[in-house]
Amino acid sequence: MAGRTSSPGASVTSRALALLGAFDETHRRLSLTELAERAALPVPTAHRLVAELVDWGALSRADDGRYVVGRRVWDLGLLAPVQTGLRQLASPYLHDLYGATLATVHLAVRDELEVLYVDRLAGHASVPVVSQVGSRLPIHATGVGKVLLAHAPQDVQARVLGARLARLTAYTVTQPGSLRRQLARVLRDDYATTTEEMSLGACSVAVPVRRDQEVVAALGIVLPRLGKDRPRLVAALQVAARGIGRTLSEHPAGDAAR
Amino acid sequence: MAGRTSSPGASVTSRALALLGAFDETHRRLSLTELAERAALPVPTAHRLVAELVDWGALSRADDGRYVVGRRVWDLGLLAPVQTGLRQLASPYLHDLYGATLATVHLAVRDELEVLYVDRLAGHASVPVVSQVGSRLPIHATGVGKVLLAHAPQDVQARVLGARLARLTAYTVTQPGSLRRQLARVLRDDYATTTEEMSLGACSVAVPVRRDQEVVAALGIVLPRLGKDRPRLVAALQVAARGIGRTLSEHPAGDAAR
DNA sequence: GCGTCGGCTTCCGTTGAGTGGAAGGGTGGG
DNA sequence: CCCACCCTTCCACTCAACGGAAGCCGACGC
Numbered sequence: 001m002a003g004r005t006s007s008p009g010a011s012v013t014s015r016a017l018a019l020l021g022a023f024d025e026t027h028r029r030l031s032l033t034e035l036a037e038r039a040a041l042p043v044p045t046a047h048r049l050v051a052e053l054v055d056w057g058a059l060s061r062a063d064d065g066r067y068v069v070g071r072r073v074w075d076l077g078l079l080a081p082v083q084t085g086l087r088q089l090a091s092p093y094l095h096d097l098y099g100a101t102l103a104t105v106h107l108a109v110r111d112e113l114e115v116l117y118v119d120r121l122a123g124h125a126s127v128p129v130v131s132q133v134g135s136r137l138p139i140h141a142t143g144v145g146k147v148l149l150a151h152a153p154q155d156v157q158a159r160v161l162g163a164r165l166a167r168l169t170a171y172t173v174t175q176p177g178s179l180r181r182q183l184a185r186v187l188r189d190d191y192a193t194t195t196e197e198m199s200l201g202a203c204s205v206a207v208p209v210r211r212d213q214e215v216v217a218a219l220g221i222v223l224p225r226l227g228k229d230r231p232r233l234v235a236a237l238q239v240a241a242r243g244i245g246r247t248l249s250e251h252p253a254g255d256a257a258r
Numbered sequence: 259m260a261g262r263t264s265s266p267g268a269s270v271t272s273r274a275l276a277l278l279g280a281f282d283e284t285h286r287r288l289s290l291t292e293l294a295e296r297a298a299l300p301v302p303t304a305h306r307l308v309a310e311l312v313d314w315g316a317l318s319r320a321d322d323g324r325y326v327v328g329r330r331v332w333d334l335g336l337l338a339p340v341q342t343g344l345r346q347l348a349s350p351y352l353h354d355l356y357g358a359t360l361a362t363v364h365l366a367v368r369d370e371l372e373v374l375y376v377d378r379l380a381g382h383a384s385v386p387v388v389s390q391v392g393s394r395l396p397i398h399a400t401g402v403g404k405v406l407l408a409h410a411p412q413d414v415q416a417r418v419l420g421a422r423l424a425r426l427t428a429y430t431v432t433q434p435g436s437l438r439r440q441l442a443r444v445l446r447d448d449y450a451t452t453t454e455e456m457s458l459g460a461c462s463v464a465v466p467v468r469r470d471q472e473v474v475a476a477l478g479i480v481l482p483r484l485g486k487d488r489p490r491l492v493a494a495l496q497v498a499a500r501g502i503g504r505t506l507s508e509h510p511a512g513d514a515a516r
Numbered sequence: 517g518c519g520t521c522g523g524c525t526t527c528c529g530t531t532g533a534g535t536g537g538a539a540g541g542g543t544g545g546g
Numbered sequence: 547c548c549c550a551c552c553c554t555t556c557c558a559c560t561c562a563a564c565g566g567a568a569g570c571c572g573a574c575g576c
Contacts (some may be wrong), residue, residue, distance in 0.1 A: 077335020
C-alpha cells in the first residue's frame with residue numbers, strides 16, 4: 001500500500017465507511033474538509049475516496065459543493081430487515097390506528113439502552129413530538145420505551161436503572177424505585193403510559209408487540225391528554241399490536257426486530 | 259497491491275460497494291457465495307470485505323449464516339435528502355390526506371423514465387397496490403406517473419413515448435398518441451387520473467407538488483373508483499400539495515427532489 | 517455411520533493500489 | 547488587490563490487499 005500513512009493498518013474499506021459515518025442527524029451536509037476531519041483522514045485521501053462513493057451513488061454532491069447521503073444508500077436502507085420486516089409489515093396497522101385516532105402513532109424497538117423509532121405517523125392535528133423515524137430517545141421517558149424496558153433482559157434493566165435517569169420535564173420519573181414499580185405495573189397491565197414525562201403537552205399509551213411470545217417492538221400513540229379514553233385506546237392498540245404480531249409470524253424471513 | 263488480481267485496476271472501495279450493490283428487492287438475504295458471485299469477486303476476497311462491512315454495521319449476518327443489509331445503512335439512508343427533505347416535510351400532509359380519505363396515499367418523484375415512490379400510506383381498508391416505498395413503477399400507468407411525465411423535459415417525454423408502453427391491464431394506455439393527449443389534458447386540468455390501468459380495482463388521482471414553480475414531486479391517492487368524488491378529491495390533493503410545496507420552500511437545505 | 521459435496525474460513529508470497537505532503541488553482545471576503 | 551481557505555492534482559514509496567490452495571465444517575445421501 002502507501003509509503004506513508006497516518007493510520008497504519010487501517011483498511012481502505014474502513015476509511016470509506018468512516019466517511020459515510022461522518023454523517024449524522026446534525027451533520028447531513030458536509031464539505032470535503034469537514035468530511036476529512038470527521039473521518040480522521042487527510043484531505044487528498046478523503047477526496048479520492050469520496051469521489052468513488054459519489055460515482056457509486058453512496059454520496060451526492062450538491063450545487064454548493066457539499067456532500068449529502070446519496071439516493072442509493074436510501075434505496076439500500078429500504079432493504080434492511082428493520083424496514084422490510086417490522087416497519088413494512090406493521091404499516092397498515094399503524095395507518096388503521098392513525099385513521100381511527102388522528103393521534104401520533106409510534107412503532108419502536110429497543111436498541112441497547114435506548115428506543116429506536118422505526119415508524120411514526122402524524123398529521124398536522126397530531127401532538128408535536130420530538131421523535132422521528134430513526135430517532136433514538138431515552139427509554140425511561142416514553143410510553144414505548146417503558147414497554148420495551150419492562151420486557152428487556154434483567155441486565156439491561158439493571159444498567160438503565162443504575163444509570164442517571166435524565167430529567168426531561170418536571171414530570172420525568174428519575175427515581176429508580178419509582179420506575180421499577182412502574183415497570184412492574186406495565187408487566188401486570190400489559191400497557192404503559194406517560195404523562196408529560198418526555199415533553200410537555202404530550203401523554204402517551206403504548207403496548208407490546210409480540211411475535212411468538214417474544215416482545216419484539218412497542219406500539220404507542222401520543223395525545224394531549226389521556227382522560228377517560230384510556231381503556232378504548234389500550235384496546236385499539238392491543239388489537240393493532242396483535243395484528244402486527246400475527247403478520248410478523250407469517251413472514252419468518254423478515255427478522256425484523258434486531 | 260496484491261500479486262494477482264482477477265480485476266486489475268478495481269479499487270477496494272468499488273469492490274466493497276459492489277458487495278452492497280448485490281442486494282436488491284428480490285435479493286434481500288444472500289449467502290457469502292451468492293454475494294461473491296453477484297459482486298464478481300473471488301470468495302476469499304468477498305469474505306474479507308464482507309467481514310469489514312459487518313463490523314461497521316453495513317451488513318448483518320443472520321442466524322442461518324446469510325447476510326442482510328445492516329441497521330447502519332438504514333440509519334444512513336434516513337439522512338438522504340429524499341428522506342429528510344421531501345419525505346419528512348411532506349409526511350404530515352400525507353397523513354392529513356389519509357385521515358380524511360382512508361385511501362392509499364402516494365408521494366412520488368420521477369427517476370429517469372420511472373416513478374420512484376418516496377412515501378406510501380395505506381391501512382387495511384385501502385385499495386391494495388403494488389407500490390411500496392422505494393418502488394419504481396412505470397411512468398405511463400400511474401396517476402403520479404402521468405403528472406410527472408406531463409411536467410418532464412421534452413427529451414424524457416420523447417424517450418418514454420418512443421419506447422414500447424407496457425400493457426399491464428386491458429385498460430393500460432399503450433398508444434403513444436393517446437398518452438400524449440392525456441398528458442396535454444394533465445397540463446390543462448392540473449391533475450391526472452387512471453382507471454384500472456396499473457392494476458384492476460385501482461383508480462387514482464394525482465396532482466403536482468411545486469416548489470417555487472418547479473414540479474418536484476406528485477401526490478396521489480388510489481381508490482376502487484373515482485365517481486362523483488373526483489372534484490372533492492382533486493381539491494383535497496391540491497390543498498395538501500400546496501402545503502407541501504410551501505413547506506419545501508421554507509426549507510431550502512433539503513434539496514429533496516433529486 | 518461413513519463418505520461426499522458445497523460453503524466457508526484461513527493462510528501467505530507477491531505486488532500494484534493507495535498513500536498524503538507539497539504545490540497549485542479557484543473563490544470569497546476584507 | 548491581497549489573503550485565507552478549500553479543493554484538486556501529482557507521484558515516489560510501500561504495505562494492504564490479493565485469491566488459489568488447503569483445510570474445516572455441516573448437511574445430505576447411501
